[in-house]
Amino acid sequence: METQMADIEANSSSGQSSSIFNKVDRSVILKFQEVVYTVDIKQQGWLKKNNKDSIQKQILKGVTGMVLPGELLAMLGPSGSGKTTLLTALGGRLGGKLGGTISYNGKPFTSIMKRNTGFVTQDDVLYPHLTVTETLVFTALLRLPNSLTSQEKTRHAEDVIRHLGLTRCKNSIIGGPLLRGISGGERKRVSIGQEMLINPSLLFLDEPTSGLDSTTAQRIVSTLWELAKGGRTIVMTIHQPSSRLFYMFHKVLLLSEGNPLFFGKGSEVMDYFHGVGYLPSVAMNPSDFLLDLANGISSDDSTQEDQNEVKQKLVLAYKSNLDENLIAELQEVEEHLNDVPDQKKAERWSTTWVQQFTVLLKRDVKERRHESFDVLKIAQVLVIAFLCGLLWWQSDTSHIQDQSGLLFFYTGFWGFFPLFQAIFTFPQERQMLAKERSSGMYRLSSYFMSRTIGDLPMELVLPTMFCIITYWMAGLKADIGSFICAWLVLLLSVLVAQGLGLALGAIVMDLKSATVLGSVIMLSFTLAGGYYVQHVPAFISWIKYISISLYTYKLLIGSQYTKDQTYQCGNQTCLVADYPAIKSIGLNGQGISLVALLLMLVFYRVVAYVALMRVGVPKK
Incomplete structure (x- = not known):
């Protein structure tokens, strides 16, 4: 050679x-x-x-x-x-x-x-x-x-x-x-x-x-x-x-x-x-x-x-x-x-990890540029964003029910959207991955990193556009710090939902089955998110501890309201923390919610990576 x-x-x-x-x-x-x-x-x-x-x-x-x-x-x-x-x-x-x-x-x-x-x-x-x-x-x-x-x-x-x-x-x-x-x-x-x-x-x-x-x-x-x-x-x-x-x-x-x-x-x-x-x-x-x-x-x-x-x-x-x-x-x-000399020992990989990552990233960007700039996908997000902005037009703290509803809609829409985008990632490339891994073309880690990072620009640009439009049209807290906090929380939840989609796609490797399973899981997370049901029976309350929606909703609520903040309820002034929809969630434990989402961010991607290890490797 x-x-x-x-x-x-x-x-x-x-x-x-x-x-x-x-x-x-x-x-x-x-x-x-x-x-x-x-x-x-x-x-x-x-x-x-x-x-x-x-x-x-x-x-x-x-x-x-x-x-x-x-x-x-x-x-x-x-x-x-x-x-x-x-x-x-x-x-x-x-x-x-x-x-x-x-x-x-x-x-x-x-x-x-x-x-x-x-x-x-x-x-x-x-x-x-x-x-x-x-x-x-x-x-x-x-x-x-x-x-x-x-x-x-x-x-x-x-x-x-x-x-x-x-x-x-x-x-x-x-x-x-x-x-x-x-x-x-x-x-x-x-x-x-x-x-x-x-x-x-x-x-x-x-x-x-x-x-x-x-x-x-x-x-x-x-x-x-x-x-x-x-x-x-x-x-x-x-x-x-x-x-x-x-x-x-x-x-x-x-x-x-x-x-x-x-x-x-x-x-x-x-x-x-x-x-x-x-x-x-x-x-x-x-x-x-x-x-x-x-x-x-x-x-x-x-x-x-x-x-x-x-x-x-x-x-x-x-x-x-x-x-x-x-x-x-x-x-x-x-x-x-017996007279044939042994081959010289060679390196396992032809190129370094960085080279593999760089080439695969360029290839992914070129192959998927038609998806990244899909007009229908962008139009879908923009239409929903302006519709939300008009429906929640300049709502203030006196309409706390409306505002909390908008924040929970954030968690729902940006839970399902990236989830279903990510589910399609690995099943569509199973044959290609199996072929290239069988030939020893690259490390699985370089492929996984390039594949997930290559999708990030549009995965993060679309929710950013959505947040900018709806946040200021809906009249949420007019403070740049609160906006940045809500925006970062939304991006984090998108990445977590994307990780869940990657894991489901890698485990199931069948689009129809993975889509059904993803719908069931995300709907369960949404129902246990603390908005629809505030008094969940103890025997099923464990779902909320693994719910992406709950932790995202809690952080979004925390970005808008403080414990001593009040709002006009009828002829009197009431604490925001005592409002039923917020009281059940609580304004405490923001750090725990952040840590939980970060752990999910890592966990789901590790699961996806481990599931991909079986692709392209002969079964013993």
Whole structure:
């Protein structure tokens, strides 16, 4: 890796850009022997005996193979055959009950190998509002080591854009389901480009041609073939390639219900099945013929029993004809792997925490600028603010009920608004977080801090605008100190509610469920906030001690009134502290309320951070 980066640096300094088709520094021999993977399927329905009842299902049933540097292995099979599961296991991203042996140059998967491995998922997980150039430049800044300057990393990203044929669309946004952007083939090449930035020795791709036309699929596989020529080890899954794609594969692995039916050179596959008694009745695409066999279909009139029999015969034929020879070949290669020197120990992260935070913050701001300056969101706050100002126009202390109602409306509106904004944060980015954490792109802490801080400007600007408008229109205490106090309390409550939303979104990771749960919790806090119910029964009064609304309302009341302050009640003067709606809350304990909100501010964010730690990490 260090040599490769030194070469790139030398090329950059001499005015020449490096090529993604250059040879890699270190080749990788990938071996996998008798790989078995089992999952527990929980029984569903009311007939199950207990919650611990589960059924074990074997997804992979002893798969063996080897891929050498410069080879392109294609894994074929019908849906549910275990292709993606095996690919994920080989990429070091599959936990659970995984058996067998997977080695990389004779050694297990390590963090160093992780840094030299690229993994392209079937779904192109990309930010829709970033351009092609921005997407690859931000990835380069995060994944390339500090031996390169920022300018050199940018030039490296531009080199990838040029070699993958993305120059025409480099300034176009990626787009999404509801946002027009680049084409599907260009999106796939951007995903491949993200992995090629690190010049990986080992590259995995899950269905890279899925949903693409034959010409675009041909272009992508041709690119992969050229990459393999540079000494890379490339493994991909593919569902039903055309005949001209099929003959570009150096090796083919055919799976059926987790069983291997063939492993070897793509040019020998038809001869092998002819040798075991299976030959297509008419001239056809080899991949179509292989998929028919993997489904147990050997003729047009095959019945279900015939299909199961065909599958069993093919499994037995593989074990008797290919398995022993393949194991012998693996052992022969194993003897030569002892001469391969160990990789030098490298730092776990390519960049520092500050660099990661800075780049992620810039990326978040660019990606979410359309949300931050959402006209509807700003108009919503402004309309509600002016409406409140008009409804509570210049109310004074004699209308203490009205004023206390406005202060409690502060707590309600600015409890729900930031809560629901924050709930959407992590569920929407779950796939992106899982993808980037799996590749070791950055620390979770740098992502969490950049993600939460990036939303702060609009999270704080909107309540500030709201407070300025309503406070002075409604005629609250005309004192700059009281205004600043009320404003700071409102901002604090917004941050606490935002933290609760972040925690709920990170824990549940389902927008619908998290929204329902957030509504129930915030409504409970509002009902126990001391405004609607002043005499709460003892058995349920504990809710008020965890209520954001109660502590916020108490601090807002304290910002407007003092213990010895009076107001005109009828023909006499009364103490504000004796007013029922305020007496139940009390003007004491302002410090305790402040401390409680500060503790919640920290607690909810810690919960959100801990909940995110499970995203992108294989389950053991």
